[in-house]
Amino acid sequence: MKQEAKMVLELKNISKSFPGVKALDHVSFSVREGTVHVLAGENGAGKSTLIKIINGLYVADEGDLFLNGKKITVHNPRYMNSIGVATIHQELSPVLDLTIAENIFLGRAPLSKIGTVQWKKMYAQAQKLIDDFGFHYDAKRTMRSLTVSDMQIIEIIKAISVNAKVIIMDEPTSSITESEVEVLHDKIRMLKRQGISFIYISHKLDEIGQIGDEVTILRDGRTISSHRVGEITTDQIIAKMVGREMSNVYPPKHPKIGDTILEVKNLTREGVFKDVSFRLRAGEILGMSGLVGAGRTEVARAIFGLDHFQSGEIYLKGQKVTVKNVPDALKAGIIYLSEDRKGEGLVLCRSIGENIALANLKHFSRGFILNRRLEDKETSEMAKKLTVKAPSIKTSAGSLSGGNQQKVVIAKWLLQNPTVFIMDEPTRGIDVGAKYEIYKIMCDLAEQGAGVIMISSELPEIIGVCDRTLVMAEGRVTGEVEGDDLTQERIMSFAIGGGQS
Amino acid sequence: MGNGKKGNISIAEFYSKFGIVLIFVILFVVMSIINHNFISGVNLRNVVRQVVVITILACGEQLMLISGMVDLSPGRVLAFAGTLSAYCMLKTGNLFLALIVGLACGLLFGVINGALITAFDIPPFIATLASMQMADGAIMAFTGGQNYSNLPASFNFLGQGYIGFIPFPVIIMIIVLIITYIILAWTPIGRALYAIGGNQAAALASGIRVKKAKFFACAFGGVCTGLAGILLMARMSSGQPAAGEGMEMDAITAVIVGGTSMSGGVGNILNTIVGSLIIGIIKNFMNLQNINSSFQDIVLGILICVAVIIDVQVRKANTK
Missing domain, CATH: 3.40.50.300 (P-loop containing nucleotide triphosphate hydrolases)
Structure with missing residues (x-):
């Protein structure tokens, strides 16, 4: 220097x-x-x-x-x-x-x-x-x-x-x-x-x-x-x-792992991913690692009904579910937080409250009419719980910072009480303090018995937060890493695609 | 972080909330001062009667524009539906049947628009342009360009009658406005339409049934068009195939002047009413001042430009 x-x-x-x-x-x-x-x-x-x-x-x-x-x-x-x-x-x-x-x-x-x-x-x-x-x-x-x-x-x-x-x-x-x-x-x-x-x-x-x-x-x-x-x-x-001592970048792990709640069998979409099979257990935070383009996002989108797939089955708590579109997935309790916050997560020109309510309109309506009082009450409670920093829930989502926008999207999904919550790059472009809060939300969800899947390209956060991680390369699951094996080197060896063991 | 835009946002928000009302008030005062006939009770009642058809069409366009679509067909569909209704009235003498036929005809075209847009993914501009052509052809084939006059008083009452001192069509207009307001502000489908216009991908990823909501908007627009057609023919005491041409543009202008974004996601019916009234008083004032209709069109054209320029500026200020 x-x-x-x-x-x-x-x-x-x-x-x-x-x-x-x-x-x-x-x-x-x-x-x-x-x-x-x-x-x-x-x-x-x-x-x-x-x-x-x-x-x-x-x-x-x-x-x-x-x-x-x-x-x-x-x-x-x-x-x-x-x-x-x-x-x-x-x-x-x-x-x-x-x-x-x-x-x-x-x-x-x-x-x-x-x-x-x-x-x-x-x-x-x-x-x-x-x-x-x-x-x-x-x-x-x-x-x-x-x-x-x-x-x-x-x-x-x-x-x-x-x-x-x-x-x-x-x-x-x-x-x-x-x-x-x-x-x-x-x-x-x-x-x-x-x-x-x-x-x-x-x-x-x-x-x-x-x-x-x-x-x-x-x-x-x-x-x-x-x-x-x-x-x-x-x-x-x-x-x-x-401005304070951050004793930990990640919340402590103490998983209470239960029965399998999601099982995916041989999910295939021609040319995108092939024979993807895995299990997710209640109370578990499962990572999905791999290089960008390995097919992780595509698998998640297929499970959520946003994209189609040719063959394969999805079981929820042992029951086979058919997911043809997003409403099907929501009915089954499967939630997907998109990696593209502005593109697929938020309606930027609408208010925080409307964004949070968007996936839950049925819950807020009696017949054909919205119960706006109930809506305001529950959305502002959820915004408060996730510490969304904004003057009010009437503030437009577009005026928020990245971390707060992400919290709004998460708030929308938490209102659904998901059984399976797939989060795709949930902390991308978000500052350290807000990252911690998002990890905390994942841990809390797992603690309440939901299954969480985190797709992330950041190996440190996969290792810091997940109990187990799948590794994908070129549209296939190439490895699964757990416990003491959860190291950057081990994950990368599978992610590069060589580690077919 | 958005710190930088704070000043701009408040101006933008101020405009989108109150700006249009302010413009209306200023225009109203200026016009009253220039021409004393303008403010007379009879004249003002005329203004309101004249904006009925445009406002009802604007209710349909409002849903379309908020969800990021547009409907170019009302000008011709309205004539077809209205004429058909008048024809039915003359042939059967049954007012109820005439109403049903007119509304059903509007609905049919709304359904055609909706099907083209949702089932075949045709851009709304093209789909509704096509259905406008179809309506235009259908009406000429059906009537051969002939007018249907000598309509019974019961039919004409729809467009000319009074209940107390309130014109009957104004009551209909108010009912349609209230329904539109409820749909937009108080129903899940209204929320869905705003979300679709604001960000269709996000709406889809939130489990909104996008096609269903769009189809609904098209169908609702069709019914509004049918109703507007009936009221227009009743006001003129005859079914006129050539009537209403270009009215969709006035309706779209009203919606846009009222601050609804051309790109969707933003707008409300209360401002659209004001937008519609602004067009109404400008036209009325120019008539009172004996300004010929060509100049009126120029003024309305300028008004659209100004409204869209403001819309673009507002959106610029609202997005990073």
């Missing part, structure tokens, strides 16, 4: 208020040349606001920004981009049907004298950028054919092509696999050596050790402290983030 590297970007006493909230309160930190500076903090700590100030979307009420020692006086995204500050957002928005080259040069394609696009020149330049980056894609491929992690790499290439000095990455690894994370980190290290600096936001705290050089912790809009990575432990970081 370059100890004496000069400061590229400095923030001094940045404050920003919105009506009713002080989002940032005298935040200061500095980014050295050629380093990765991690911003850690819970949702709501002010990271997003801070990023928007750095990339020019917001103007700070107070405080100054310096780039290479020069005070920045113009505040707009275009200007910040032109002086070398690039942002790669958490949710990428490439134009999927355009080529890689067109995406890299979007809005700034090389033009001829009469204003037409010089396609040849553009493709040649794009190909050179890609090749120089050590990446092997044809610039003429469409974005759609790439994986999410490849799209991220293209975003980085795009940033480099405009001579970015500081690249802000907001949760770049939230939806990519472990091996892809490795590739991304390698590229970041390569760029560091070229003197490019990164501001890196991640909820995966192990990443701080893997890629970070320095870390600044934010809480409630204030800088708590900045540290060199290596001089602070993950536990200390967590404690500073949440």
Whole structure:
């Protein structure tokens, strides 16, 4: 690490208020040349606001920004981009049907004298950028054919092509696999050596050790402290983030395991998954591990009636059940929490209360009429029980933070009193404090005798929460790990598909 | 985190709650000052009578738009249903039968729309465009373009009668409004329609029977159209195949001006009433000022643009 590297970007006493909230309160930190500076903090700590100030979307009420020692006086995204500050957002928005080259040069394609696009020149330049980056894609491929992690790499290439000095990455690894994370980190290290600096936001705290050089912790809009990575432990970081000692990241396990409540036999969907069989017992938290694309989500969706399957049987408490659609699954007591919170979990433009009630309308109606008093009562009780932070249940779901949105979706399902609760990546993009609460909910459900299945790509949480885990690879169950065998190495050996034992 | 939008959201929320009422009040006051005839009791009663047909159609469109659909067929289906009802009245002299035939005809087209949209996954725009063509063809084939006049007083009462000082069609309109309000605010199917319009995938994943709810919206729209057709013909004392053309646009305008989102999920019937009244007073005022109808269309066109621009801004402010 370059100890004496000069400061590229400095923030001094940045404050920003919105009506009713002080989002940032005298935040200061500095980014050295050629380093990765991690911003850690819970949702709501002010990271997003801070990023928007750095990339020019917001103007700070107070405080100054310096780039290479020069005070920045113009505040707009275009200007910040032109002086070398690039942002790669958490949710990428490439134009999927355009080529890689067109995406890299979007809005700034090389033009001829009469204003037409010089396609040849553009493709040649794009190909050179890609090749120089050590990446092997044809610039003429469409974005759609790439994986999410490849799209991220293209975003980085795009940033480099405009001579970015500081690249802000907001949760770049939230939806990519472990091996892809490795590739991304390698590229970041390569760029560091070229003197490019990164501001890196991640909820995966192990990443701080893997890629970070320095870390600044934010809480409630204030800088708590900045540290060199290596001089602070993950536990200390967590404690500073949440403002209290987190004795445990996971709730204690003491399962009271009962009889089999769900049995899946030879579930098959041509080309997606094949001969998937497993049992889930009452009081058990069963993990489903595997690489992204192993077919875990697809199996869960089939059990829940969202997707069809060709053959196989599902037994609930020994009784065979036919699940053709979601209402069938709900009737049987099977619940599936989608991995796509915004896409399939919530109706963002409707209120918290309506979202919670959505799966339970029959319960709230007498004949054709809704009993809105009962609805309000039960939904607000459930929201309170899960500590959804919002002014009221009339607040629109779209205005909540990720963790609170997830709690709303979970609240909707808990009202059903599920027998089997399948949770697909329930903690993705959620901060540490809220993660713990979600694990707690799973444990409570199990304790009450329900069976819980957690699909997760995060091995630590599988190991920390689950009693047993299935491992899938290429549409098949390749292994089952339990007890002392529950280790990252063991799970990965099955997940890569080799461990057919 | 949403901190940044707090200011915007309150403006957006303010508009979606009260903005439309405010606009109505301002228009009303300005019009009263400019033209004193506008505020007379007789004129205002005329305004309300004139918005009856549009408002009833708007009730149907409201369900369609909230669930992310749209119905382009009412303008022609209304003429078919109304004319058929008038024809039946002339032939049989049975008012009850005439009503049933008119409503059934509207329902039939609603069912056709619903089937095309839910069973065959045809986009609502295309499905209802097709059924509009079918209705247009059917009415010409049936009547040959001929009007049916000399309707009995009992039929005309539906469109022209009074109960006390309240026009009979206004009473019908109020009943339809109340039913629509109850469906949207107080029934599971109303909730389902909002959820489908807001995020169909989430509704499906929550166990909502999406197709059933959409089919219901289409069928309800069809019945509203049939009823509107009967009232329109009764007001004109004759079954006129050419009547009502383009009225679906006025109805859609009323719904959108009332703040219902074109993309679905947001909107309520109370604002739609105000939207409908705004269109009503603008048209009425322009008539009083002797502004010709071509200019009226231009003004209504501008009104749609303004309403949609506001809708887009509101949604921008509401989503991250």
